[in-house]
Amino acid sequence: MDWLLNFYGGNNMKKSLSVVLSLLFIGIFSPVYANTLKWSMPGDSLTLDPHAQNEGPTHMVSRQVYEGLVTHDIGMNIQPQLATSWENTDPETWIFKIREGVTFHDGSALTASDAAFSIIRAKTDPSDMVDLIKSIKSAKAIDDLTLEIKTEGPNPILLNQLVQIFIMSESWAKANGCEVSYNWDAGETSYCASAANGTGPFKITLREQDVRTIFKRNKSWWGDQSQHNIDTIELLPIKNDATRIAALLSGEIDYTNVVPVQDLERIAASSAHKINQVAQNRTIFFGMDQGSAELFSSNVKGKNPFADKRVRLAMYHALDMDAIKDKVMRGQSFPAGIITAPGVNGYTKAHDTRLPYDPELSKKLLAEAGYPDGFEVTLDCPNDRYVNDEAICVAAIGMFAKIGVKVSLDAKTKSIHFKEVKEGDPNPSDMYMLGWGVPTYDSHYVYSYLLASDGSWNKVNFSDARVDELTAAMGVETDIAKRNELIAEAWDIVQDNVPYLPLHHQVVNQASKSNVDVHARINNEPLFYFANVN
Amino acid sequence: MIIVAFVSFSLFNFVGDPVNNMVGQEASDERREEIRDKLGINDPIYIQFFNFVGNSVQGNFGISYQLKRPVSVLIAERMPATLELVFVSALLAIISGVILGVYTGINRDTFLSNVILVISLAGVSLPTFIIGIMLIYLFSVILGVLPSFGRGEVTDIGFWSTGFLTMSGLKALILPSVTLSLFQMTYVIRLVRAEMMEILQTDYIKFAKARGIKKKIINYKHALKNGLIPVITITGINIGTLIAFSIITETVFQWPGMGSLFINAVYFVDIPIMSAYMIMVAFIFVMINFIVDITYYFIDPRIRIKEENS
Numbered sequence: 008m009d010w011l012l013n014f015y016g017g018n019n020m021k022k023s024l025s026v027v028l029s030l031l032f033i034g035i036f037s038p039v040y041a042n043t044l045k046w047s048m049p050g051d052s053l054t055l056d057p058h059a060q061n062e063g064p065t066h067m068v069s070r071q072v073y074e075g076l077v078t079h080d081i082g083m084n085i086q087p088q089l090a091t092s093w094e095n096t097d098p099e100t101w102i103f104k105i106r107e108g109v110t111f112h113d114g115s116a117l118t119a120s121d122a123a124f125s126i127i128r129a130k131t132d133p134s135d136m137v138d139l140i141k142s143i144k145s146a147k148a149i150d151d152l153t154l155e156i157k158t159e160g161p162n163p164i165l166l167n168q169l170v171q172i173f174i175m176s177e178s179w180a181k182a183n184g185c186e187v188s189y190n191w192d193a194g195e196t197s198y199c200a201s202a203a204n205g206t207g208p209f210k211i212t213l214r215e216q217d218v219r220t221i222f223k224r225n226k227s228w229w230g231d232q233s234q235h236n237i238d239t240i241e242l243l244p245i246k247n248d249a250t251r252i253a254a255l256l257s258g259e260i261d262y263t264n265v266v267p268v269q270d271l272e273r274i275a276a277s278s279a280h281k282i283n284q285v286a287q288n289r290t291i292f293f294g295m296d297q298g299s300a301e302l303f304s305s306n307v308k309g310k311n312p313f314a315d316k317r318v319r320l321a322m323y324h325a326l327d328m329d330a331i332k333d334k335v336m337r338g339q340s341f342p343a344g345i346i347t348a349p350g351v352n353g354y355t356k357a358h359d360t361r362l363p364y365d366p367e368l369s370k371k372l373l374a375e376a377g378y379p380d381g382f383e384v385t386l387d388c389p390n391d392r393y394v395n396d397e398a399i400c401v402a403a404i405g406m407f408a409k410i411g412v413k414v415s416l417d418a419k420t421k422s423i424h425f426k427e428v429k430e431g432d433p434n435p436s437d438m439y440m441l442g443w444g445v446p447t448y449d450s451h452y453v454y455s456y457l458l459a460s461d462g463s464w465n466k467v468n469f470s471d472a473r474v475d476e477l478t479a480a481m482g483v484e485t486d487i488a489k490r491n492e493l494i495a496e497a498w499d500i501v502q503d504n505v506p507y508l509p510l511h512h513q514v515v516n517q518a519s520k521s522n523v524d525v526h527a528r529i530n531n532e533p534l535f536y537f538a539n540v541n
Numbered sequence: 542m543i544i545v546a547f548v549s550f551s552l553f554n555f556v557g558d559p560v561n562n563m564v565g566q567e568a569s570d571e572r573r574e575e576i577r578d579k580l581g582i583n584d585p586i587y588i589q590f591f592n593f594v595g596n597s598v599q600g601n602f603g604i605s606y607q608l609k610r611p612v613s614v615l616i617a618e619r620m621p622a623t624l625e626l627v628f629v630s631a632l633l634a635i636i637s638g639v640i641l642g643v644y645t646g647i648n649r650d651t652f653l654s655n656v657i658l659v660i661s662l663a664g665v666s667l668p669t670f671i672i673g674i675m676l677i678y679l680f681s682v683i684l685g686v687l688p689s690f691g692r693g694e695v696t697d698i699g700f701w702s703t704g705f706l707t708m709s710g711l712k713a714l715i716l717p718s719v720t721l722s723l724f725q726m727t728y729v730i731r732l733v734r735a736e737m738m739e740i741l742q743t744d745y746i747k748f749a750k751a752r753g754i755k756k757k758i759i760n761y762k763h764a765l766k767n768g769l770i771p772v773i774t775i776t777g778i779n780i781g782t783l784i785a786f787s788i789i790t791e792t793v794f795q796w797p798g799m800g801s802l803f804i805n806a807v808y809f810v811d812i813p814i815m816s817a818y819m820i821m822v823a824f825i826f827v828m829i830n831f832i833v834d835i836t837y838y839f840i841d842p843r844i845r846i847k848e849e850n851s
Contacts, residue, residue: 050805053609200609200610215797216608217797217802217805218692218797219691243691243795244795245690245795246804246805247792247793247795249674249677249793250673250674250793250794250795251690253677253689254689254690257681259681259688422810
């Protein structure tokens with residue numbers, strides 16, 4: 008068609024010609040009606056190589072094209088995808104049955120050796136998925152449709168981790184020189200970074216990084232084609248919030264999964280658009296260094312006020328999260344009583360209930376702990392990482408002032424903030440803001456990073472022997488009922504000790520035209536094979 | 542250039558840790574350290590600087606931390622978009638600036654002149670992104686006639702991708718180039734106006750008037766010609782500023798140029814892209830100044846005559 012239109016040239020000519028021709032074609036092949044969904048978010052996928060970046064938008068794009076052995080459905084439950092079933096022959100050995108009759112976009116058939124190749128590729132440096140699946144010791148194909156994975160010790164959350172590991176075609180990757188995800192030393196662009204060959208419901212037909220990516224329906228996809236009616240997805244990244252929303256309102260895009268809070272009312276007021284909301288898999292909290300002998304920024308010397316649980320409780324009771332929700336977040340938050348999000352295994356509504364806002368009780372607790380006039384401390388805060396991060400800190404500091412604790416704010420860009428929190432460089436952080444998402448949807452992730460004594464992000468220096476024991480146990484226990492008991496016990500101890508001050512769960516806001524249905528998920532990742540344009 | 546290289550380079554030592562952005566939160570400390578070693582971040586600063594200068598002289602700006610592609614390729618891909626935008630804005634600024642400047646210079650204190658001057662004041666005082674967003678709301682959301690973002694359809698001519706050849710490409714160019722040119726246009730209007738007013742008071746113009754030469758010829762042939770000399774110098778230098786200003790305009794309009802590449806790089810602490818961009822802009826500045834100095838010599842006879850006399 009294109010050559011014909013170009014041949015006749017002239018834009019108006021082109022338009023009228025295409026109208027005439029499409030009318031003609033509708034006449035011949037009716038009812039063919041192509042549904043295009045124009046999707047926008049602030050950034051683009053960094054690379055189409057499915058293992059080179061463990062990053063949100065990158066996975067969002069890869070997920071439409073590539074598939075894993077298992078996947079999360081809309082409600083984040085584990086579902087079979089390229090594997091139809093699995094079993095443990097012993098706690099360290101997993102046998103997966105690979106789905107029959109699946110083909111890659113280039114037409115070649117999926118076999119167990121493709122799966123084994125992909126897992127090994129993902130766990131080989133310089134893949135960015137190395138840390139996520141470091142428990143996997145080996146992966147090999149037993150026959151064409153049987154895959155065996157061995158882990159280093161039992162790993163009860165292997166399936167959760169495998170959701171993030173996309174399966175590539177072994178022969179295609181090898182033929183195109185991308186056996187590994189990127190070769191730093193060669194300094195060359197790998198072909199797989201700008202082209203994709205998956206088994207998924209869509210295939211990429213055009214890729215201009217940061218400008219436009221076009222996905223077309225994969226007509227030979229193995230899954231249920233009738234659950235979506237999208238023929239073409241166009242990804243058009245727009246970094247500037249105001250421009251993205253203007254493009255939505257003017258009809259240039261159909262759907263965006265990132266909506267700034269201040270524009271929600273405007274979009275809701277438009278009759279042609281709608282908003283979809285769900286709690287996000289990210290909880291915001293304050294950490295207080297309770298393990299060091301003395302705080303770096305405090306006027307109290309020789310002892311650490313945060314080491315006293317009464318002081319931590321006093322800080323907790325001083326925070327009016329409902330006020331922050333109304334005034335700072337414009338209603339866009341769910342005040343939290345636990346530092347992990349709903350949807351994560353181990354989360355309970357009971358734990359997610361906040362202790363009451365009670366500044367009088369706070370003052371009493373401070374006096375009992377020996378600080379009737381409060382004390383001074385510095386709060387480190389990012390200013391470009393979480394929704395309204397700095398504004399939350401400013402509001403909280405006002406609330407702490409009411410109970411006599413004089414907090415000074417040190418707000419800075421995320422790359423400096425996280426370095427300071429993690430490495431104490433240039434100064435140790437006595438008190439800091441952090442937000443935590445749980446990609447495995449299991450509490451063990453929270454424990455191994457934030458609560459175990461040796462957790463690499465446990466910068467509050469919380470240490471409890473029983474919690475350490477439980478963390479180790481939940482990492483290897485494969486009996487689900489028993490494991491859930493361990494998790495529940497651990498949360499009871501943590502909630503009683505108040506090592507962190509939970510603030511709130513962030514909210515995922517998506518906006519679309521009224522006739523476009525895309526489910527909002529807690530990880531903000533759209534699944535277009537469940538989407539419909541009506 | 543060396544100073545720019547040094548300043549930009551030393552700045553990057555304070556922008557934070559790129560490694561935290563490169564690896565997931567799961568990454569172990571050993572792995573972070575390993576990556577730092579690979580990137581050379583652990584070397585002493587003076588060694589890093591020498592490596593950097595040595596490589597950039599050869600046109601090798603390294604590999605982007607985030608995109609994992611050579612920076613020189615990324616910049617070459619993005620350059621046409623920025624240069625086309627800057628070219629059109631500069632043209633707009635000069636043409637409309639000179640026309641309006643001459644008009645307001647000759648017809649002082651008329652109602653229209655005052656209106657032009659007041660509006661041009663808004664052009665300087667309102668920040669670029671507000672003007673851009675206002676234009677988007679007016680022309681895209683309310684009127685629905687122009688696209689709010691992107692570059693439209695582009696045509697590839699060799700290594701150069703151009704938006705000049707398609708209707709959607711030209712349409713997409715309008716809002717960003719107007720936004721970007723407003724500030725410069727104001728500048729040119731005021732400069733031309735001041736020059737015209739000054740020159741119209743000079744003796745030779747008075748003499749020309751006395752000789753009965755037509756007003757049109759006096760205004761456009763004698764006065765404007767002399768008035769344009771400083772305009773050329775200033776606008777020449779300002780083209781460099783336009784390139785720098787285009788960062789904001791490109792971000793507002795999602796224009797796929799070097800500016801938006803740079804902004805993304807800042808967000809990810811992608812040091813190779815940031816330093817390459819700074820060096821590029823500094824280089825363009827130096828080159829433009831050089832060219833302007835040379836043209837000045839050709840345009841203004843006074844400079845040549847002085848030299849010939851001495």
